[in-house]
Amino acid sequence: MINIQEEHTRSASSPTTTPPLPRSNGEQPKDSKPAAPQASIDIPPNELPQGHDPRIGLVNGSVSLPVAQQQQQQQHHHHHHGYHDIVCAHLYHHGFSQGRYHDLVLRFECPPTDDRTLALDRAALAAANFKLHRIVASRSPFLSARLEACEQERYSLPLTMTVELSDPNLTVEGITIALGHLYAGYAQSQMMGHSSRMLRSLLSATQLLQLWDLQNMVCECIKNDMSRETVLDYCRFVSQLPDGTGYGLANQKIRDFVYRFLTKGIVRELVDELNSPIWGNRGGEGYKGLVRMFSNLPFEWLKKVVESEHFEVPSDMERYTFAKDVIGLRSQRRKGSASGHAAGEENVLLSFGSGKTRGSEVTIVRKAQSKSRLAESGRSSVGSHSNGAERKVWKAQAL
Template identity: 25%
Template structure:
């Protein structure tokens, strides 16, 4: 292509990895990076130029190459994209530039710089957050609000599981990944907020996080939370299923509740030695945990064919122990007396039947 205006190929000389440390209050929005003039003219001396990251309107990035015409360019001149001859840098440079852009936008958000949207939320400090519409639109839920409500958005989602910490994590996640901000203490609130914001990747992460931290000390808290909170679609159901699997399979196995052969199995087979430690401390710990479960949870777990129990008689006597512990609990808590019973069920798929209704 021939043109009176000289075209120069400018490639990034050196850009360091973005520091994740918070910047100081004197944040300068005119930060610059240095690029090296890679002119193909051998007689022209290589020079260094400074390109402003906020005002480079006449720069075009093409495969890690910035094509910048001279300042006395012809207005009718059209820049033609060219391939970068330095192929080794082609994969690294775009990633570094995009990382810098994300970091730059995130810092603008943290300092409320150049924000064009005000998000009004009653449970955050000062009742509002200033953000960027282009970033907020990554959430389909927030995108609809921007398109209908304009520059001031009022959050009117009524969910007690949404709080300030989770809101900041979800908004920050729209700018740059915030997975490392999710903890065992805030994951339930993050899941709730991400679900309303329609952030599938963050919802998936929160769901898997909860499934991986299940233990005897938090299983009841998480279970009661799911029972009493708003339903979060498939995520609530998947977590419930994981809780049931943990209660029926993993927990009895971890606590070593039942020996390989109980007294009932030995009596049936006529061979083997009775485990003198049965029932052990793990057995009684599992009884205590099951005694605290909502009745429908207890019924589903102990009747499940996944329940780690050597014989039907073991299952029956274990269920009786749990029901006895539950009756003592009701009396201690001064609650109305509950009728709960367990029956051996013959000729059916389920060997025992747990019920709270009088026949």
């Protein structure tokens, strides 16, 4: 057990550390004690129990020092840990990390997959047993509903609950941080410095467990993590499910982050980094890098961003030239690729005097392949036009 008196008298100069993430409950060394964040929590007199003398304080249900004396000590030791922080540190270390006195075992089942990386993640999830406590786990609406359903049946303790997963973004690390958040508020510091892959996994875990407060924190971290190195991953992340509805409100937030970065942030980042203009310098490293990055975007994102009035480009002629360079690079990559031929031929159109009040005069289109041409491209590494084949032109719908 944590010695509360020792925690209260700990020197304010002692370093505060974030508890390490256990791979699964029970695996953390017993001598590794996490230090709770420093804070001071006061209970207003109007929130004390009914009939309680406001001059007397309560600590864990027992009478303690008078409130005035407590306030004097808090002022003198205002850098020390608050009582609630000590309780949370105890719950996290002994309850979550070590799984002591647990009455619930949470397990996950994942469908098989041919993807090697995904298979490793799912194998790790299937092997993990999270030793939890039902009263704490019920803070998650998802787990609470399942626990209430179990109350209708006879069971022995500890209760074993198995959850089937299908989301490919879930990992042991993301699930661990999300479950730990039920015990103590260490998740925000645990997210710092982690990869975009972990943040995507944690976002998926918050959606599963319906932890909306933690999900908001993850979205802020993703916003700050947006860069040339991560934007493509986040772009694919929010585009992987039909209609992009897999992560609710968080999905739209991340789409907005991606859109703002692609229309404004990336150009500014390149200018600041290279200290040279992007536009009007087609031979420059900044322009070439921008073309390479945009050539990797999904078609719907490429169309949405390049055609947008928010895309920071000096003129429609510059926009048109840029779009042609991007489409040209994409076309080179598709040569010899059956999937590239199936996607259809892409092109850029520039209109004059259209009278548009919003957007640009540049339009990116993709020509859908006819069945006969698709069959031909399947027989040849380089597709060819079929005689009389119908060709349709369509505009991709905006995101």
